[in-house]
Amino acid sequence: MSGDLRSDLIAAAKHFYDRGWMVGTAGNLSARLPDGSFWITASGRAKGQLTEQDFIRMNSDGAIVEQPVADSRPSAETSIHLAVYNCFPDAKACYHVHSIEANLVSRLTVGDAVPLPAIEMLKGLGVWEENPQVSIPLFTNYLEVPKIAKEIGEFFAIGAPSVPALLIRDHGITVWADSPAAAYNYVEIVEYIFRYTIAARQLNLDLRFESRD
Ligand SMILES: CSCCC(=O)C(=O)COP(=O)(O)O
Numbered sequence: 001m002s003g004d005l006r007s008d009l010i011a012a013a014k015h016f017y018d019r020g021w022m023v024g025t026a027g028n029l030s031a032r033l034p035d036g037s038f039w040i041t042a043s044g045r046a047k048g049q050l051t052e053q054d055f056i057r058m059n060s061d062g063a064i065v066e067q068p069v070a071d072s073r074p075s076a077e078t079s080i081h082l083a084v085y086n087c088f089p090d091a092k093a094c095y096h097v098h099s100i101e102a103n104l105v106s107r108l109t110v111g112d113a114v115p116l117p118a119i120e121m122l123k124g125l126g127v128w129e130e131n132p133q134v135s136i137p138l139f140t141n142y143l144e145v146p147k148i149a150k151e152i153g154e155f156f157a158i159g160a161p162s163v164p165a166l167l168i169r170d171h172g173i174t175v176w177a178d179s180p181a182a183a184y185n186y187v188e189i190v191e192y193i194f195r196y197t198i199a200a201r202q203l204n205l206d207l208r209f210e211s212r213d
């Protein structure tokens with residue numbers, strides 16, 4: 001049955017909603033099936049109360065292949081999920097949430113990449129280095145979502161980022177992973193790092209690495 005992944009998405013959305021990251025219908029989640037199609041949240045649904053009827057199955061060309069509720073529409077940000085799946089063939093889940101911290105961090109950054117503090121939690125995003133110097137790419141939040149998706153696709157066509165995540169300014173994060181469980185963890189880790197970044201800023205902490213020499 002192709003609907004099994006929806007239970008993972010429902011549980012994740014409920015958790016993210018409870019954390020305050022998917023309030024007021026914000027955010028969208030998708031998970032990809034072995035045939036390349038993916039379940040994605042229908043647009044405008046309350047993410048803390050999803051049921052299996054609140055999803056639409058799309059193919060890799062962006063066409064609807066299964067629609068449990070006739071008048072539902074796929075997420076307004078489906079083009080971003082398509083861009084991610086197109087750029088990262090191993091991605092099996094793509095999660096997008098809106099948190100206050102992500103929005104604040106995007107305002108603290110002038111350029112097109114958010115430098116991440118060199119903290120242990122980076123290992124959870126696959127960064128196993130001494131004093132890692134990594135960043136999350138930051139994209140402009142155009143009103144026209146396909147324009148955001150186009151810039152994401154063009155950027156990742158050049159090369160994969162150090163971490164499986166991106167930030168859209170004044171909007172929110174998107175992560176991708178080889179399973180729904182891993183995408184869930186990536187959202188939690190990125191949000192932790194952003195909370196850390198805001199707290200460090202409030203304490204006037206210098207986040208650059210300092211040796212004892
Ligand atoms: C108040 S949410 C505004 C739209 C958005 O950014 C979002 O993530 C939810 O859009 P969807 O069409 O997926 O419900």
Ligand SMILES: [Zn+2]
Nearest residue numbers: 027077096172
């Ligand atoms: Zn959004």
